[in-house]
Amino acid sequence: MPVDIRVPSLGESVVEATIGRWLKHEGDTVNQGEALVELETDKVNMEVGADQSGVLQKIVKREGDTVAVGEVLGVIAESSQAPAAQAGDGQKIPSEQLQSEPVTSERQKVSTGQLPPTTRASDGQRPPSPLARRIASEYNVDLSQVKGTSPHGRVTKDDVIGYMEQHVQNTAPSQRVAQPDKASAPPPVQTTTTSADQVIVTPLAAPRGREERIRLSRRRQTIAQRLVEAQHSAAMLTTFNEIDMSAVMEVRSRRRDTFKERHNVSLGFMSFFTKAVVGALKAFPRLNAEIQGNEMVLKRYYDIGIAVGAEEGL
Incomplete structure (x- = not known):
């Protein structure tokens, strides 16, 4: 049964928020408790997690939209419901094809190195935190090289910053990047x-x-x-x-x-x-x-x- 992703209570005197960014895309598989979207308020930024495991079937509100408490952000469907919705027009997809195609696709991505570093974690390892992913993206850090120190080996902000500091200390001055923020850096x-x-x-x-x-x-x-x-x-x-x-x-x-x-x-x-x-x-x-x-x-x-x-x- 599909479950709505709703804006939770934002705290005292806070009635609305702005969608900062979605951490998942439509069609992505999500686990219960996994962060889906970041909300920005006047007082604090927060993450909205998944109430159940399944597939992110639909994103209702986009990045930059203003939403109120209780408003629907998206819909999570059970994993078994996602293929039926994608088939459409009454077409039936053989169960063997449903089971083999995703696995083959993922194996091809792994063999060709197309998977991002954040998805190469083991089943028992949680993905890096959103803040860690944001810092890694801004500073061009390969998260597959960062070792997580939190429970379940999850990479956090402190892990990324520690890796950056160690990397800078071990890098020759001629190889260091002067300004990681390419958008705001002055021309060389x-x-x-x-x-x-x-x-x-x-x-x-x-x-x-x-x-x-x-x-x-x-x-x-x-x-x-x-x-x-x-x-x-x-x-x-x-x-x-x-x-x-x-x-x-x-x-x-x-x-x-x-x-x-x-x-x-x-x-x-x-x-x-x-x-x-x-x-x-x-x-x-x-x-x-x-x-x-x-x-x-x-x-x-x-x-x-x-x-x-x-x-x-x-």
């Missing part, structure tokens, strides 16, 4: 030093686009909203830090006349400040972003404005 550059104070930076590849949009989870949206509200109600403080500018002043005094002759503009300190800011934004690209609605917009260009204090104001 080639630096050529020609003198003590002149550095030429040559981009090796043009950026794929000027902006990238990333959907915010419900929790991130709430955090962003609370921070904006805090700007209107909390005291805002300014931090002052002293730095040694003697090296910059030495370069400026040495290059001042040449710069003036070449560009017909005086070489001030703002150029050095701007270069430092751009370098910091390249190192930390998420600081060069803004919130638009329910999306975070990562910018691959740099629009710098510097205010100057005066008696009349900025």
Whole structure:
């Protein structure tokens, strides 16, 4: 008998959630208690598990949809019901074919290496946790190489992070990946030093686009909203830090006349400040972003404005 997958109670004062992502696809075999879908709320993210073993027959709500408590997310059918539903038009499939075809297909996938690492677990071993799979996907980690330390050998977030730390320590610096987040990483550059104070930076590849949009989870949206509200109600403080500018002043005094002759503009300190800011934004690209609605917009260009204090104001 088919069983509905419903949104469980989300906690006090939480009445709706957003579907973060489905961990299973239609037609996948699921075990009782296995996580099927991730839900995002204003307070916490949670997983909805399967109430019975069977086949995920239908997905009713898609990723990004807003759902209420008790709403149907999908349908789980018993394993014996799935082939009959797929046959359709009254066609009967021989029982020998039903038993042999899936096994043959799976054997072919194993022999050709088409199965993902997460599905190569033994019957007694639980699949990696959703968070572990997400981290492994973002950092290109082969989960088949990660040993689970939890009961039943399940790979968790800590196992993946520990494997990454050990792998980085045992890898030569030239083989390490500088930024695992390919979407937000700045384009690689080639630096050529020609003198003590002149550095030429040559981009090796043009950026794929000027902006990238990333959907915010419900929790991130709430955090962003609370921070904006805090700007209107909390005291805002300014931090002052002293730095040694003697090296910059030495370069400026040495290059001042040449710069003036070449560009017909005086070489001030703002150029050095701007270069430092751009370098910091390249190192930390998420600081060069803004919130638009329910999306975070990562910018691959740099629009710098510097205010100057005066008696009349900025």
